[in-house]
Amino acid sequence: xxxxxxxxxxxxxxxxxxxxxxxxxxxxxxxxxxxxxxxxxxxxxxxxxxxxxxxxxxxxxxxxxxxxxxxxxxxxxxxxxxxxxxxxxxxxxxxxxxxxxxxxxxxxxxxxxxxxxxxxxxxxxxxxxxxxxxxxxxxxxxxxxxxxxxxxxxxxxxxxxxxxxxxxxxxxxxxxxxxxxxxxxxxxxxxxxxxxxxxxxxxxxxxxxxxxxxxxxxxxxxxxxxxxxxxxxxxxxxxxxxxxxxxxxxxxxxxxxxxxxxxxxxxxxxxxxxxxxxxxxxxxxxxxxxxxxxxxxxxxxxxxxxxxxxxxxxxxxxxxxxxxxxxxxxxxxxxxxxxxxxxxxxxxxxxxxxxxxxxxxxxxxxxxxxxxxxxxxxxxxx
Numbered sequence: 001x002x003x004x005x006x007x008x009x010x011x012x013x014x015x016x017x018x019x020x021x022x023x024x025x026x027x028x029x030x031x032x033x034x035x036x037x038x039x040x041x042x043x044x045x046x047x048x049x050x051x052x053x054x055x056x057x058x059x060x061x062x063x064x065x066x067x068x069x070x071x072x073x074x075x076x077x078x079x080x081x082x083x084x085x086x087x088x089x090x091x092x093x094x095x096x097x098x099x100x101x102x103x104x105x106x107x108x109x110x111x112x113x114x115x116x117x118x119x120x121x122x123x124x125x126x127x128x129x130x131x132x133x134x135x136x137x138x139x140x141x142x143x144x145x146x147x148x149x150x151x152x153x154x155x156x157x158x159x160x161x162x163x164x165x166x167x168x169x170x171x172x173x174x175x176x177x178x179x180x181x182x183x184x185x186x187x188x189x190x191x192x193x194x195x196x197x198x199x200x201x202x203x204x205x206x207x208x209x210x211x212x213x214x215x216x217x218x219x220x221x222x223x224x225x226x227x228x229x230x231x232x233x234x235x236x237x238x239x240x241x242x243x244x245x246x247x248x249x250x251x252x253x254x255x256x257x258x259x260x261x262x263x264x265x266x267x268x269x270x271x272x273x274x275x276x277x278x279x280x281x282x283x284x285x286x287x288x289x290x291x292x293x294x295x296x297x298x299x300x301x302x303x304x305x306x307x308x309x310x311x312x313x314x315x316x317x318x319x320x321x322x323x324x325x326x327x328x329x330x331x332x333x334x335x336x337x338x339x340x341x342x343x344x345x346x347x348x349x350x351x352x353x354x355x356x357x358x359x360x361x362x363x364x365x366x367x368x369x370x371x372x373x374x375x376x377x378x379x380x381x382x
Contacts, residue, residue, distance in 0.1 A: 002221040005300035013295030013306065014288075015068065019045065021121065021314050022071040025321070028120030029073045029113055034058075036109045039100030042074040069288055075102035075113075107336055114332045118318035122261065125318075128311035129257035132304075137245030138256045144238035147181035150200075157232025158214040163207075164200055164233070171206065172199035181235045188213055190270055192229040193279050222297045227280060261315060268319045287369030326358025 023045055030040055039059065044050075046065035053063030065071075098104045102113070148170040153160040164170075170178055173187045174197050192215035199208050213229040220226070248256050274280040286294075291313070298309040321329040331354075339345050346354075 002300075004222065005296045009299055010292045010296030013297075013299040014292035016299070016306075017291070017295045017310055017313055018068060018070075021124070021310065021317055024120050024124055025117045025317060026071045026073050028116035028118075032116040033073070033075055033102065033113045036105055036113065037100060038102045038105055038109070038113065039076040040073050041076055041078070042072075044074075045071045047072070077101035077103040107339060111333060111336045114329050114336070117329055118321045121314045121318040121321075125261055125311040125314040126254070126257045128307055128314075129260050130253040132308070133248050133256045133260075134250045134253035137247045138253075140244050140246055141182045142242045142244060143180040143182055143235070144241075147235045147238065147241075148178055148184055149236055150233045151236040152234045154230070154232040154234065156214070158211055159198065159209075159231040159233050162198070162209040162211045164198070164209060165202065168200040168202050168207075170198065170233070171201050173197070175199070182241065184231075188229045188231055190229060190267060192216070192227055192274075194229065198231070224294070224297075227284065264312065264315050265319060268316065285365075285369050287366065289370065325361055326354040327362055328358065331355075331358050 026043060026045070030043055033040060041059070042061045042063065044063050044065050046068045047070055048066040050063045050065055053061055055061050102110065105113070146169065150159070150164060150166055150168045150170065152166060170184060172178055173184075176187070178184050178187065191213050194213050196211055196213060197208055198211050199206055201207075211231070214232055215227055216230045217225050217227050271280065271284075275285065294309065295306075299306045322333075324330045324334040326332075326335070335346055335351070335354075345351075
């Protein structure tokens with residue numbers, strides 16, 4: 001097990017991670033808003049009491065706030081940092097009062113302004129991945145031939161209990177071919193407790209076994225625990241996998257980065273779905289304390305590892321903000337979609353209740369993940 005980094009590294013890692021990512025997210029909103037002539041009353045990195053700030057010539061108050069857990073742009077016409085519309089601003093009939101108001105901009109402009117934040121986070125992640133691939137090449141893991149042949153079983157192996165035998169070669173899961181042990185891990189590790197159809201080759205014949213993927217709690221080098229899926233099979237001792245780097249060049253690095261980001265988004269959707277279905281425990285969700293812990297650990301492994309982690313969290317921020325929850329960017333976009341279909345805005349009372357509910361859900365989620373973080377600390381014996 002790797003020794004834990006010093007406490008200051010957690011703080012530095014957290015600030016170097018969230019500070020820039022929150023700033024570029026909000027800058028995405030701000031810059032597209034300015035492009036469309038929408039004025040911003042405030043741009044804040046962090047929430048709560050202002051620590052330092054200044055007002056620019058356009059009347060925007062730029063400030064650093066006490067709680068570094070996010071940030072916001074408050075456009076003209078917003079009632080609060082959550083961008084809840086101010087009824088008085090919406091009802092304004094005077095052209096001067098309506099000028100520069102976010103809520104009087106065309107629907108497509110408002111949608112693009114809101115989408116700009118998460119899109120900026122996606123662009124940041126794509127740029128990081130593309131830079132890595134252009135410089136180092138795209139990594140590929142190559143296992144020795146016949147790596148999917150079952151050499152032996154782990155204790156309580158779900159594959160063995162289902163009827164798989166030593167010497168069987170795993171060829172497919174749910175009719176999707178499995179080329180090597182790396183693909184087998186990819187198709188199993190993220191899906192504990194999922195029912196699958198495992199196809200093996202035995203003595204020239206193909207056999208199918210219905211299996212529920214096993215669940216195993218495993219610990220990384222820093223002591224962090226995670227639930228992963230396992231069949232309980234070992235591959236033959238044919239040597240360690242070989243890591244090669246495919247040269248993709250600058251042009252090829254962008255599609256490679258898009259593919260990598262797509263896989264990560266798919267993992268996020270899978271994880272959220274498993275939590276909602278109860279396949280994964282709610283305590284696997286983490287909040288700011290856990291992010292700070294991981295940030296410090298990744299930073300202790302070097303800048304390359306840390307920057308790769310930044311890309312991962314940037315995609316997480318985009319994913320979370322695109323969820324259709326009022327008060328998040330995805331919630332605003334859902335309202336605009338409804339407005340486009342109805343050809344008129346959602347009523348003020350419905351909007352107010354939706355935003356109240358959305359804020360309550362976000363606050364409840366923050367409480368849950370913070371409690372999870374605290375319980376996971378060593379002082380609670382976890």
